[in-house]
Amino acid sequence: MLAHGRWRLPAAGRLARAVDLYEYQGKELFRRHGIPVSEGRLATSPAAARAAAQELGGAVVVKAQVLTGGRGKAGGIKLAESPAEAEARAREILGLDIRGHTVQKLWIERASDIEREYYLSLTFDRSTKKPLFMFTTQGGVDIEEVAATSPDALVRLHVDPLEGFHPWQGRRLVYEAGVESPGEQKQIAAIAGRLYAAFLGYEAMLCEVNPLIVTPEGEVRALDSKFTVDDNALFRLPEIAEMRDLAAADPLEALAREKGVTYVKLDGEVGVLGNGAGLTMSTVDVVTFVGGRPANFCDLGGGGDAQGVVDALEVITRDPQVSAIFFNIFGGITRCDEVARGILQALEQMGIEDPIVVRLDGTNAEEGRRLLQEAAKANVHAEATMLEGARRAVELAGAAG
């Protein structure tokens, strides 16, 4: 089956990636905006976890920092009553594999007594084109479940992007959700306003607090954080750009990013290379429809000079599963002769032996086809259409495999 967990879809659409922040990073942003969080320390070793617990004093929670959900169920969150216990728990959790993510960082946080658990989020709702608050007193659990089983318990409230947040909106959330204690009402309404400020200030696509807890003393606090920032805004958020953990990405995807190639690893044998997200996605689909299994999604992007092609081929051929490559290029800004030059250059530099099927149309396609024909490389096969190219690549991948 297809790979999962890497392609950020459909939430963001396309491959416009958003930056996911770790819990501890999101909490730091919350703290700066006046949203109460528990005190904690970051640790990357059992000894550091012990020292952190010592400093914090009392019981602590050792929490795996990974960019995926389901940490609790996977054994990535554990209570420790003492520094020695924190060290032991850290030893268990570090290195753990949680849905394909290896735990390398821990957040050691002062343990909280929990009276009640609520849910509060602010999302970029692309359907209505407005930020959307969602709040329910049934927090701490799977929110999709709440939305499905008791939709009335989930209060939804849009904010006009030109008007911004007004305090009545915070009040509306708590009254409609049925928060009874006046103290809680006041705190949560204020937190909603601060969450909006954080959402706006850090250009978030999502700020989610689940759970938002109430302690036995009646204090409201964010016990977890999911914070996702728009990639396109990073040029004016240098601090967030630095928070991005490039090491957490798949090594091939990290190499691709370094080379400026948009690449997503899939599970099959046919390497797919196209220009433009839509055409490349469509090419991956067509390869599947004619019976093949795409090895990747690789988009040359708008420009695509010869060096870009060489870089892309370097990334694609690092995947040992690839046994044939399909180039599907419709030149617009991208010039097909440049693509052809890139293919020939890559063959020379890297000695690629896998069969390469090339379909060129659009800007300078004839010149590109002529270059390939003249070079007469045994493993380069020209095809006239996208569909025929896909069929040929699948056939060749099958023969090689």
Added chain:
Amino acid sequence: MAIIVDTETRLVVQGLTGSEGRFHGLRNRDYGTQLVAGVTPGKGGQDVEGVPVFDTVAAAVAEAGANTSMIFVPAPFAADAIYEAVDAGIATIVCITEGIPAHEMLRIHAFVQPRGVTLIGPNCPGALSPGKANVGIIPAEIFREGAIGLVSRSGTLTYQIGHELTQLGLGNSTIVGIGGDPVVGSSFVDVLALFEADPQTERVVMVGEIGGDEEEKAAAFIEGEMSKPVVAYIAGFTAPPGKTMGHAGAIISGSVGTAQAKKDALEAKGIRVGTTPTETAELVASLARA
């Protein structure tokens, strides 16, 4: 007739003196588009191959009679350029610039909508009415004039489908690339409404992709408001399911945003969806024969 751009288009390019703006602006002029002005703050009084450059869009409107703007300025300044064009009374804005922050687009969308301005993009290839005008980066030579409206979230995939249509002897009234960003100025529904009202357009091809729920909204619009037949194509059937950190995204609109969900929504309204670009073009051709 055609939509969005035609022989009445009087184009100003914001960012005409930049390399991309210059290349594509002049290419559009060579195609026959009336390129009347460029705008680059600080370069007013200069010209680009005979095209006068102004410091402000207001001056380009007052002195050169511009009614349509194409934006090529870099992302950090593109939002400002859109606001300036709206303020100057430009009725049609095509924003090619890629990388405008999503929050910026939320505000722009809310600002533009009540003012009756047509904003195409950002991060889009523009609009081409074959035989009349080209505003953007669409390679015009692939397309020929005809009766099919084409609207798409993708650039190169649009060229692919346009090419397949041309191979079957079919031409286009207008090709519109609305862009693939989470928030764009004109949605499928906005453009479908224009095609419905356009006498030249007889049939429409809509090219969607995964993410969001604009295709689902279009399905309802086509059923309720359109008399002209529409054929659809959706890219991304084999895209693996998304890694979602939080859960809020999936429950907002009730749509999962997958290609299959979009196909189902369209087919439920009787709209045919091609499985490949080739099949999509063949479906359009079969409608033409009917």
